[in-house]
Amino acid sequence: MxxxxxxxxxxxxxxxxxxxxxxxxxxxxxxxxxxxxxxxxxxxxxxxxxxxxxxxxxxxxxxxxxxxxxxxxxxxxxxxxxCPGCGHMHHHHIVCVKCGKIGEMPECTLFKGRTLGGFKIVDHFIQLSGICPECGK
Amino acid sequence: MxxxxxxxxxxxxxxxxxxxxxxxxxxxxxxxxxxxxxxxxxxxxxxxxxxxxxxxxxxxxxxxxxxxxxxxxxxxxxxxxxCPGCGHMHHHHIVCVKCGKIGEMPECTLFKGRTLGGFKIVDHFIQLSGICPECGK
DNA sequence: AAATAAACAGAAATAATTTCTATTTAGGAG
DNA sequence: CTCCTAAATAGAAATTATTTCTGTTTATTT
Incomplete structure (x- = not known):
C-alpha cells in the first residue's frame, strides 16, 4: 500500500x-x-x-x-x-456514482485567462460523475 | 423587458x-x-x-x-x-463573484461519451466564477 | 522542565432545509 | 354555474448538517 x-x-x-x-x-x-x-x-x-x-x-x-x-x-x-493526485497542482475529480471512488483530471487549462459572454473567468469548478473500472465490470 | x-x-x-x-x-x-x-x-x-x-x-x-x-x-x-439560455439544451453557467449575475456557456460537449482514467463519464457539472461586464468596469 | 501552540472533546447553538397536515385555489366535467 | 379533483400553499414542527464555544489534553519548542 x-x-x-x-x-x-x-x-x-x-x-x-x-x-x-x-x-x-x-x-x-x-x-x-x-x-x-x-x-x-x-x-x-x-x-x-x-x-x-x-x-x-x-x-x-x-x-x-x-x-x-x-x-x-x-x-x-x-x-x-x-486526493489521488500530486496534491498541489490545479486539477479536478471524477466520482463514481456507484461506489464513490475518486479519480482525477490532471492539468486542466480549459478556462485559464478566458472570457465567456463578457464575463472574465476567475475560477472554475468541474465535477465529473462516472462509473469507475470496477463498477463498470 | x-x-x-x-x-x-x-x-x-x-x-x-x-x-x-x-x-x-x-x-x-x-x-x-x-x-x-x-x-x-x-x-x-x-x-x-x-x-x-x-x-x-x-x-x-x-x-x-x-x-x-x-x-x-x-x-x-x-x-x-x-436561466439565461433556452432552457432545454444542456449547458452550464457562470456566476459573477461580485454581483451574482448569471451568464452561460452554451453547447458543452466537452465530456460527452468520454472516458477518463478508466472512469466512464456519465455526467458533469461545471460552475464558472467570473466578473461580469458591469462589475468589471 | 516550563512555556507555547496546536489539537481536541463535548455541549450547545445555529441555520438551512424538509416533512407533515390541513387549507385554499384553480381548472375541468357535467 | 356547481361539483370534483388535483395542484398549490401556509404554518408549524422536525430534521440534520455544520459551527461555535469553552475548557482540557497533547505535543513541540526553548
Missing part, C-alpha cells in the same frame, strides 16, 4: 497526529468518498474519546493540506476522499 | 400562478442569484400569506421547468437565478 498520503501529511503544515493517520488509513482501506459522520463512526472504534467537530475540522484541514478532496454527491452532505 | 421566462412558465408542466410570476419578476427586476430566504422576503411584501417551504418548492420546480438555475456561491446556502 502506497504511503503517499502519510508522506503528504508529514510534509504539510499541519501536524502528523494519530487521528489524522487514522483518517488516511480509513480512506485507504475502504472505497470511495465518505461523509464526516461515517469517518467519525470509524474513528470512534479507534479512539475512546472522539468528537464530531474535530472530524469536521480535520477533514477541512486535510483538504487544505492537499491530502483529501471534497467532492459533490447526491444529497446535502459533504463528502471527502483521498 | 423580455417576457421569455413568463413564456417558459406558460409552456411548462407546472401552473402559471401569481406566486411564480412574482418570482420571475423579482429576478428580472434585480440583479444576480438569490437565496431562498431573500426571495421569500420579497414575496412577503407582495402576498399577505406566504411560506418559506413554498418558496423552496417553487424554486426547485422552476429549475426543473428550465426557468431558473441553481448556482453555487460561497457559503452553504443555495442560490437561484433566471
Amino acid at each position: 502506497s504511503k503517499i498520503h502519510f508522506d503528504r501529511l508529514a510534509a504539510s503544515a499541519i501536524k502528523d497526529t494519530p487521528r489524522r493517520r487514522a483518517i488516511i488509513s480509513f480512506f485507504e482501506k475502504s472505497t470511495g468518498a465518505k461523509d464526516p459522520e461515517t469517518v467519525w463512526e470509524h474513528l470512534k472504534t479507534k479512539f475512546r474519546r472522539c468528537g464530531l467537530p474535530g472530524v469536521y475540522r480535520n477533514l477541512e484541514q486535510m483538504v487544505n493540506a492537499g491530502i483529501l478532496v471534497r467532492v459533490q454527491r447526491e444529497g446535502r452532505k459533504r463528502y471527502y476522499g483521498l | 423580455s417576457k421569455i421566462h413568463f413564456d417558459r412558465l406558460a409552456a411548462s408542466a407546472i401552473k402559471d400562478t401569481p406566486r411564480r410570476r412574482a418570482i420571475i419578476s423579482f429576478f428580472e427586476k434585480s440583479t444576480g442569484a438569490k437565496d431562498p430566504e431573500t426571495v421569500w422576503e420579497h414575496l412577503k411584501t407582495k402576498f399577505r400569506r406566504c411560506g418559506l417551504p413554498g418558496v423552496y418548492r417553487n424554486l426547485e420546480q422552476m429549475v426543473n421547468a428550465g426557468i431558473l438555475v441553481r448556482v453555487q456561491r460561497e457559503g452553504r446556502k443555495r442560490y437561484y437565478g433566471l
Whole structure:
C-alpha cells in the first residue's frame, strides 16, 4: 500500500497526529468518498474519546493540506476522499456514482485567462460523475 | 423587458400562478442569484400569506421547468437565478463573484461519451466564477 | 522542565432545509 | 354555474448538517 498520503501529511503544515493517520488509513482501506459522520463512526472504534467537530475540522484541514478532496454527491452532505493526485497542482475529480471512488483530471487549462459572454473567468469548478473500472465490470 | 421566462412558465408542466410570476419578476427586476430566504422576503411584501417551504418548492420546480438555475456561491446556502439560455439544451453557467449575475456557456460537449482514467463519464457539472461586464468596469 | 501552540472533546447553538397536515385555489366535467 | 379533483400553499414542527464555544489534553519548542 502506497504511503503517499502519510508522506503528504508529514510534509504539510499541519501536524502528523494519530487521528489524522487514522483518517488516511480509513480512506485507504475502504472505497470511495465518505461523509464526516461515517469517518467519525470509524474513528470512534479507534479512539475512546472522539468528537464530531474535530472530524469536521480535520477533514477541512486535510483538504487544505492537499491530502483529501471534497467532492459533490447526491444529497446535502459533504463528502471527502483521498486526493489521488500530486496534491498541489490545479486539477479536478471524477466520482463514481456507484461506489464513490475518486479519480482525477490532471492539468486542466480549459478556462485559464478566458472570457465567456463578457464575463472574465476567475475560477472554475468541474465535477465529473462516472462509473469507475470496477463498477463498470 | 423580455417576457421569455413568463413564456417558459406558460409552456411548462407546472401552473402559471401569481406566486411564480412574482418570482420571475423579482429576478428580472434585480440583479444576480438569490437565496431562498431573500426571495421569500420579497414575496412577503407582495402576498399577505406566504411560506418559506413554498418558496423552496417553487424554486426547485422552476429549475426543473428550465426557468431558473441553481448556482453555487460561497457559503452553504443555495442560490437561484433566471436561466439565461433556452432552457432545454444542456449547458452550464457562470456566476459573477461580485454581483451574482448569471451568464452561460452554451453547447458543452466537452465530456460527452468520454472516458477518463478508466472512469466512464456519465455526467458533469461545471460552475464558472467570473466578473461580469458591469462589475468589471 | 516550563512555556507555547496546536489539537481536541463535548455541549450547545445555529441555520438551512424538509416533512407533515390541513387549507385554499384553480381548472375541468357535467 | 356547481361539483370534483388535483395542484398549490401556509404554518408549524422536525430534521440534520455544520459551527461555535469553552475548557482540557497533547505535543513541540526553548
